[in-house]
Amino acid sequence: MKTIPYGRQTIDEEDIQAVVDVLRSDRLTQGPAVEAFEEALAAYCGARYAVACASGTAALHLAYQAAGLGPGDLVMTSPNTFAATGNAALFLGAKPLFADIDPATSNLSPSEIEKTISALQAERGHLKAIVPVHYAGTPCDMESIAKIAERHRLLVIEDGCHALGASYADKKIGGLSDMTVFSFHPVKTITTGEGGAIVTNREDYYQRLKRLRSHGIERTDFLEPSHGAWYHEIQELGYNYRMTDLQAALGRSQLKKVDRFVARRREIAALYHTAFNGNPYFDLPVEAAGSVSSYHLYPIRLKDSFKTQKKEIFRRLREQGLGIQVHYLPVYWHPVYRKMGYRKGLCPAAENFYQREISLPIFPAMTQQEVTYVIETVDRVFRDRA
Numbered sequence: 001m002k003t004i005p006y007g008r009q010t011i012d013e014e015d016i017q018a019v020v021d022v023l024r025s026d027r028l029t030q031g032p033a034v035e036a037f038e039e040a041l042a043a044y045c046g047a048r049y050a051v052a053c054a055s056g057t058a059a060l061h062l063a064y065q066a067a068g069l070g071p072g073d074l075v076m077t078s079p080n081t082f083a084a085t086g087n088a089a090l091f092l093g094a095k096p097l098f099a100d101i102d103p104a105t106s107n108l109s110p111s112e113i114e115k116t117i118s119a120l121q122a123e124r125g126h127l128k129a130i131v132p133v134h135y136a137g138t139p140c141d142m143e144s145i146a147k148i149a150e151r152h153r154l155l156v157i158e159d160g161c162h163a164l165g166a167s168y169a170d171k172k173i174g175g176l177s178d179m180t181v182f183s184f185h186p187v188k189t190i191t192t193g194e195g196g197a198i199v200t201n202r203e204d205y206y207q208r209l210k211r212l213r214s215h216g217i218e219r220t221d222f223l224e225p226s227h228g229a230w231y232h233e234i235q236e237l238g239y240n241y242r243m244t245d246l247q248a249a250l251g252r253s254q255l256k257k258v259d260r261f262v263a264r265r266r267e268i269a270a271l272y273h274t275a276f277n278g279n280p281y282f283d284l285p286v287e288a289a290g291s292v293s294s295y296h297l298y299p300i301r302l303k304d305s306f307k308t309q310k311k312e313i314f315r316r317l318r319e320q321g322l323g324i325q326v327h328y329l330p331v332y333w334h335p336v337y338r339k340m341g342y343r344k345g346l347c348p349a350a351e352n353f354y355q356r357e358i359s360l361p362i363f364p365a366m367t368q369q370e371v372t373y374v375i376e377t378v379d380r381v382f383r384d385r386a
């Protein structure tokens, strides 16, 4: 039996044709397909602008730089995320400051954010932004986070890599904050192979993001007199973080199906909820009131008596063909962070969550038979260990 992965892409003939069409066209890298994808993405999110780029990690890097983060600055974020959320701050000489999660939602806790800000002393002025991560596709408490940000004059940059298609207070994730970052890696809601984007309502961020994406090249606002029609300037250091038209054509084709993908993810989550409701082995993910999760992941949390058996249970589930995964090792547990002085014990709720969490397979193309197999296998493996 083939392993059922925890997540994977859903590609149809229309997607394939969209990529083939670009291959037959004049432009392969950033061109009309990128622009069309950006327009469609911004419209979907209810935001004014979108800037597509090479990956979610590149999008975080660009967003942080466009926001003006630099050496010595601090960025408040969750330890329960893919490390790139923190790493991108390090790229700029800034430092992530981790606040603990709310055990109920596994998202950044507003009260922990407040506590962490209060504990800052001389560095208080260096804190520039809060980066909420909508873990597993469950939107954070954005109303409380926006209030804290306003009170302390902080930017809000959402890591929405799990949350394309999710909504908060009847608005799609992406239109709420200063900037929101998405990833189009194959396990995410839609894919472009590799790829990412930033959506924003702010014209100044939009212009700077576009410039930084392509070497910082400026073609209009020159500091020196123009030498002629060929002339361009690099006024600030940028990157080659461009998305190709091949990727963007795939992205645009995928975006047409985003609501269908999310609906199918939610259907699978509902089947799991029903099957596992009240089980004695693990707790189920909860969807915060007033929000709609995109169910990027289906994270279960082992109860006390099974926590110590996680390694063995994980091994057995894998042996049975479930391509389960664990999300996430608290970011600051990675040796690269430990070497910078981050200590274990910093965020007890996130550490406890890591020790209990397992992500079950969930992706739109999962068949009914596969869902049933996951449910029966999970039941059997836990029952054997009880």
Ligand SMILES: *Cc1c(COP(=O)(O)O)cnc(C)c1O
Binding pocket: 055, 056, 057, 058, 081, 082, 084, 085, 133, 159, 161, 162, 183, 184, 185, 194, 195, 196
């Ligand atoms: C996937 C992901 C990223 C990075 O995206 P890439 O496209 O893989 O670079 C960042 N943050 C979170 C929460 C993610 O899930």
